Amino acid sequence: MAGSDPQTPPSRGPLARAVLAPVLWLEDRTGIGAFLKPIMTHRVPPSARWFYVFGSATLMFFSLQIATGVCLGTLYAPSASNAYENLVYIDTVVPFGWMLRAIHGWSSNAMVAMMILHMVQVFLHATYKFPRELTWIVGVFLCLLTLALAFTGQVLRWDQDAYWGIGIGAAIADRIPIAGNWVRDLLLGGPIISGETLNRFFALHVFVLPGITMALVGLHLVLVLRHGISEMPKVGEPVDPATYRESYEARVHKEGVPFWPDAAKRDLVFCGSMLLLLVAVAMWLGPIGPNGLPDPTDIDTNPRPDLPFLWIFGLVSLIPPASETVVMLVAPGVLILGLVLLPILSNGGERAPSRRPFMVLGVVLAATSVGILTWEGRESPWSPVMDAWSSLPTPVDYVKDRGPLQLQGAVIIQNAQCRNCHELGGQGGKRGPALDDVATRLSYDQLVRQIQQGGGNMPAFGKSLTSAETEALAQFLLTMHPANEQPSNPPGALLPIPPQAAESGG
Amino acid sequence: MSDSKHESTSLPQVGGSGDGGSPCAGCGGGRREFMFKVGVGLMGAGGVAAAAPVVSAMLGPGMRTYREQWVDLGPVASYPPGETRFATFTNPWTSPTDGLTDQTGCWVRHIPEGGEGARGETQSLDTSIGGPPPSNAFNPKAPNFQVFAVNCAHLGCPVRWFPQSRLFMCPCHGGVYYEDGSRASGPPPRSLFPYPAKIENDHLWIDAGRLPGLQEAP
């Protein structure tokens, strides 16, 4: 906060006067102080307490992003052929370059977090009601811009995650009916993810999005000043557009306090501690990425999006495939439209959360969903564990006391990549059910059928396993039941195919 | 832009420039209006003239047509029958700063002569399932080859081939495909994206150049 000192104290020593003279000259010629003073000291309701610090913190982190971003701009080479090496150079050679990247990366997450807290607070307190509708609407677009900045920033890291992350973005764009191809080409700057893609995202991240964001932040602040900071909601004091302005003006005039320094001190304390915390976190955790060269031919990779987008990553793998295109393309539009229309549709009435239980419920539901989806996206239990088959040993208990054919089955469990999707002894993929007690659920016939024909989201292995391998696998799986629990349908003998039948069958 | 809305602060300079135009536009006749119209016309003409490169830079990638081109994947002999191998090629559309990203990977499947069943443990049981290679109609000039993009049909992550279980698996959301590219399980809405392939002079060629997507892939 750049404040100047427009006061002219009556008596000062010659030294103080010499220092003050240029300041006073500057103030006389520019009028900045006179311009800022009413802004800084405008009256705010005394009830505006700690709930109101999140907007300032978002702005503080945005300023930090601009400062560190400009510095990174002096170091970064937006060229797909050497962006990666350039980042490694910034991390390892440029003095404090690693800290610059760490702060910029973690501050991006912090800005998203503060913005969400700010938005939730405004939503819960219904601050968006008359006359602050447009403030909220501008805020919704600022929210989208912040997320867009986070995504484009992740792309500039130009590592494996960035490369395949854009691929996901392109695949989503491609699902747009009719215009999909066109939109995708615009996004990528060409027919493939290439150098022009990085240049496009660089222009977006460094010029277009920050420019629009700054303009909208300015508009947001102008609107906040124009309508004043809202009071804490009180039960039984609904907003009535006809009388709200007058009563607000009267209350603020009577009992309001100047923003500077009365309200600003809380902002200062909160922002200061958050800034300090962020620097500490950034130093502790270090710069984010780059993770692996952006080599399209190195497909031994496991791309994951950054934290703010993990929930989307989780969402698109948990919804039914048939609903995907709708959820990816229509739902965001509906959500944004709903948020934009919210203050128009409901610009009066009670503001207190206790009188708006459904809104509170909505926030709780949204927070729970996003939280769970983020967690699921982090864990991604739906993803096969690509190296489980060769790296996770069969639990020793499942090897002991098994016959030769059953041990062959235990090898096939590994060798046919079953464990990429199925757990044994708590280790392995979580896409399919754990196999530790599979014999209590499936009989021999069902096991063979399931292995050969698949089903229930499992591929059929009939073409990749011989009948002898299927038999060994089924015989091993039949031993997979707790000692005190019988198999679901114990076969009469451990050899379902009599040897002579198998021989004559060939 | 919206500074004039300010009521708490009154800065006469801010409002000044906006006031000049509005009374003139309303008052009719005279040299002033002519000048104004000329000014608007000049600005418009200049803007249109300058717009060409701006629009081209912003929207160009969506306007250009990127026709696929035949790309050489090397000698046919490097793709043994019955195997699915990873191949890489340089994309036909490149720019000087592409770096590693001008490379693209694909999976080449060489179907053994006579279809899958001939190499199985018995031929007699095979006719219904092994059947004729599914790529015959798609690749008339390379009937025993299927070439798939690495990109999962779900959201474009790179699929990996497991020769033992004869499956392609995707690390992102668990899409799984059979060796002929057809969808086995998981969220993908379709089979793997195939590249048209042909054999010329004992080399395998594919028609490539675009990131495959749901909209135009066969």
Next chain:
Amino acid sequence: MKRSPLVMVLSMSTCVALSACGRGALPPGAVEAAAVPPPGLDTPEGVANFWSSNCAGCHGADGQLGAARPLDDPLWWRTMPDAQVVETVAVGLGRLMPGFSARAKGGPYIAYANLGDAEIELVVKGLRARWGTPGEPAAAGAAVRLGDAARGASVFANACASCHANGTAASVTDPMFLANITDQGLWSAVVFGRPDLGKAATTLSPGEVADVVAHLAAMRPAWASAAALDPAAPSKPATGDSTP
């Protein structure tokens, strides 16, 4: 009263700034990471890493008590020459042991696409140093020799049948079992057993082993010959009618 929080905050920020300078201009870990490259395959750690990501799945975390043969068996290492182990790792054995190099039949898994024989040799040498005996055995030691099946039948009846009789879970004459295993695998199973599972190595003479292997190989069903044991084969079709 205003000074104390200010002092507190200033000292906090000083602490952070000082620790930043203490960390230096380079990121935490950068220096150490640059100084210590990941262990190569010529080091015990490198071989251990290779083992735990590629071999442990079937052969056990510590080379024993896995689904497949234990490799912490000194007798095995005393018998198997390096060249044969390298070849097995490179191209696999039957359909149960996958090949791990670019030469692998059926094509390599992508992570091993660039694994050459030189790297595999380093791994085998490292494993021999860990579990085996110094000095390489003669190449002939582990060659499979098929003896006389008829003689093998009587050796089997005397030495094996009491435990491995048909119709039990321990049967080794089950056609399904025999269909999955190569002659080399049968030979290894007879000679080395599964010491880690308490199934000791054989006391048969080399000639008797050859006879027993011939006897078992002769019992392998006709439909399971070469093609089914070939890892490149996409195997048999999936049909309901092969299911009992």
